[in-house]
Amino acid sequence: MKVTAQDVKYIAQLSRLIVPEADLEKSTEEFNQILNYADILQKIDTTGIEPTPYVLPISNALRKDVAKEGVTHEEALLNAPEVYNDGFKVPRVIE
Amino acid sequence: MKLYELTAHELHDKLMGREISSVELTNALYERIDEVEDKVNAYVTLDKENALAQAAKVDAKIAKGESISVLAGIPGGIKDNISTKGLRTTCSSKMLGNFIPIYDAHVIERLRADETIFLGKTNMDEFAMGSTTESSYFGVTRNPWNLERVPGGSSGGSAAAIAAGEAIWTLGSDTGGSIRQPASFNGCVGIKPTYGRVSRYGCVAFASSLDQIGPITKDVTDAAIVLNSICGKDEQDSTSLNVEVPDFTKALVQNVKGLRIGLPKEYFGEGIDPRVKSEVEKAVKKYEELGAAIVEVSLPHTEYAVITYYIIAPAEASANLARYDGVRYGYRNLEAKSAAEMVTLSRTEGFGAEVRRRIMLGTYVLSSGYYDAYYNKAMKVRTLIRRDFEEAFQKCDLLLTPTSPVVAYPIDGKMDPLSIYMLDVTTIPVNMAGLPGISIPCGFVDGLPVGMQLIGKVLDEATILRAAYTFEQATGYHKVFAPLGGKHND
Numbered sequence: 001m002k003v004t005a006q007d008v009k010y011i012a013q014l015s016r017l018i019v020p021e022a023d024l025e026k027s028t029e030e031f032n033q034i035l036n037y038a039d040i041l042q043k044i045d046t047t048g049i050e051p052t053p054y055v056l057p058i059s060n061a062l063r064k065d066v067a068k069e070g071v072t073h074e075e076a077l078l079n080a081p082e083v084y085n086d087g088f089k090v091p092r093v094i095e
Numbered sequence: 096m097k098l099y100e101l102t103a104h105e106l107h108d109k110l111m112g113r114e115i116s117s118v119e120l121t122n123a124l125y126e127r128i129d130e131v132e133d134k135v136n137a138y139v140t141l142d143k144e145n146a147l148a149q150a151a152k153v154d155a156k157i158a159k160g161e162s163i164s165v166l167a168g169i170p171g172g173i174k175d176n177i178s179t180k181g182l183r184t185t186c187s188s189k190m191l192g193n194f195i196p197i198y199d200a201h202v203i204e205r206l207r208a209d210e211t212i213f214l215g216k217t218n219m220d221e222f223a224m225g226s227t228t229e230s231s232y233f234g235v236t237r238n239p240w241n242l243e244r245v246p247g248g249s250s251g252g253s254a255a256a257i258a259a260g261e262a263i264w265t266l267g268s269d270t271g272g273s274i275r276q277p278a279s280f281n282g283c284v285g286i287k288p289t290y291g292r293v294s295r296y297g298c299v300a301f302a303s304s305l306d307q308i309g310p311i312t313k314d315v316t317d318a319a320i321v322l323n324s325i326c327g328k329d330e331q332d333s334t335s336l337n338v339e340v341p342d343f344t345k346a347l348v349q350n351v352k353g354l355r356i357g358l359p360k361e362y363f364g365e366g367i368d369p370r371v372k373s374e375v376e377k378a379v380k381k382y383e384e385l386g387a388a389i390v391e392v393s394l395p396h397t398e399y400a401v402i403t404y405y406i407i408a409p410a411e412a413s414a415n416l417a418r419y420d421g422v423r424y425g426y427r428n429l430e431a432k433s434a435a436e437m438v439t440l441s442r443t444e445g446f447g448a449e450v451r452r453r454i455m456l457g458t459y460v461l462s463s464g465y466y467d468a469y470y471n472k473a474m475k476v477r478t479l480i481r482r483d484f485e486e487a488f489q490k491c492d493l494l495l496t497p498t499s500p501v502v503a504y505p506i507d508g509k510m511d512p513l514s515i516y517m518l519d520v521t522t523i524p525v526n527m528a529g530l531p532g533i534s535i536p537c538g539f540v541d542g543l544p545v546g547m548q549l550i551g552k553v554l555d556e557a558t559i560l561r562a563a564y565t566f567e568q569a570t571g572y573h574k575v576f577a578p579l580g581g582k583h584n585d
Contacts, residue, residue, distance in 0.1 A: 003459070008455070011455050011458055011459050011462070012455060014458050014462065015413065015442075015451075015454050015455050015458040016417075016420070016438050016439045016442050017439065017442055017443050017446070017451050017454065017455065018439060018440075018443045019451075019455075027452075027455075030452065030511070030512055030513075031455070031456070031459075033511070033512075033513050034402075034405065034456065034512070034513055034516075035459075037402055037513060038402050038406065038469060040398070040399060040402060041399060041402060041403070041469075041472050041473065041476055042472075044396075044399065044476055044479070046472060046475035046476065046479070049475040049478050049479065050475070050478055051471055051474030051475050051477070051478060052474055052475075052477040052478045052481060052527075053304060053474055054304050054334065055290055055304070055481065055527075055528060055529030056290060056291050056334065056336065056529060056553075058291070058333070058334060058336070061330075061333035061334075061335075063330050071197060075197040076197075076423075078195060078197055079193070079194055079195060079197075079423070079424035079425070080423060080424065081421060081422075081424075081425070081426075081427035081429075082427070082429075088422055088423055090422055090434045090437060091431055091432060091433050091434050091436070091437050092432075092433060092434070093433070093434045
């Protein structure tokens, strides 16, 4: 077993998610099923092989440093779940 | 022949010949949607008012004798992960259930410039994570060939809309097969261009090193026409390629003489439904008759592609989906007592099970202590998968494989996640290597369409379009409509 129910709870916490107690066993099982299958990768010798994060050899896509019009205040707030004083409202952060 | 059964290029001729108007055509499509949408559920949102206003503009241009593009006035559907300014874009998620984009995706800007019509936004697996469209918050899309079967995914709505006659063309997005596999399950043509051909600006990010937008259409000609509209350099996407875009319709040549078609033996082995294999082998024979040379090749790292993908894609997704925190847009839990609790509850309630599963898997493989064993290892294996293709292309000009090892399967949710993931084995490697791939219909099993996939070299969409066009013209599978989609019902 690669991960325990306790580990899955911790991974959920890192992901800012909650796994309900009732689903914990099944989630742990599915997690382990996938991670066990990943063991086949260990069969491959990758010594000296460069990783491929992106397939194409593009780097530093730059444009001229010219100011462009950005998003307006109204547009920025258009989809806000809660607005207060022309800003995004969130529950209290510091007690 | 109903208008919704025709292709974009056929309808363009009718518009130019003043046989029909774009308003008439657009109304005909909405009538068709009214007729079948309760069975198919291909759309999340419709936009009739704006569509008809746009159609009227095109009609006015035609009346004045002004020149228009081939796609002008032709109604299509847009996958709901592609931003449309002012029109709800949900990714089929509760998280974005009320989200109204403040800008257009680059592909939408281009299609607007071509004065095409947007009927609405098509259904998909939530955040494009899935192969069945069952994970949509807005309900499953049903396959027009058999309503008890899945339409594939994640662009299931885009493909089902074509098969059911609910759109003339659609856009999908393809991260591990999400254009090609649903095209295959619905008897459509679907092409994933070379990574970097089409700007991803405004396509809601899933796995940024793999995502690519492309068309789903009734025939290869329409695929080339839509590609012509959406391809090209865009400053707003740093991975957009600054290369010349050919006129893809010039590639539609009915001739494969001398083309070397490679058959990767790993794609015809264990795990593939023998009936699917047999249909694809018939297509191979057809190509031989048409003068192509068939060569066997090997892509030895194929068996590692699925797990490599299911490490890399969730890793990228976990980072991309970190932005959904309920603060600036998207779903928010309004009862939370603190900001931290608000973020966690909003994400837990806003995302569906498959999305949560992949975020967690991605978080795990990127976490300290596991990064090297999983993520870094997978990126190295990705290099080997890429090299397999480079070597194979020494011996051939394109590759031919089944698009999926199976035909559309029942909607019953009985398969576990890993078994569903394994079925992506034929499409995933193409994304890993950034290559262009097209799926075209090549037969039937139990009345359900079988698709074959043609894979090209980097930036060589032209060769796979040519081979696809030649097969299509020689066979005519694209002219068979789904039981819902026209002929059989009339």
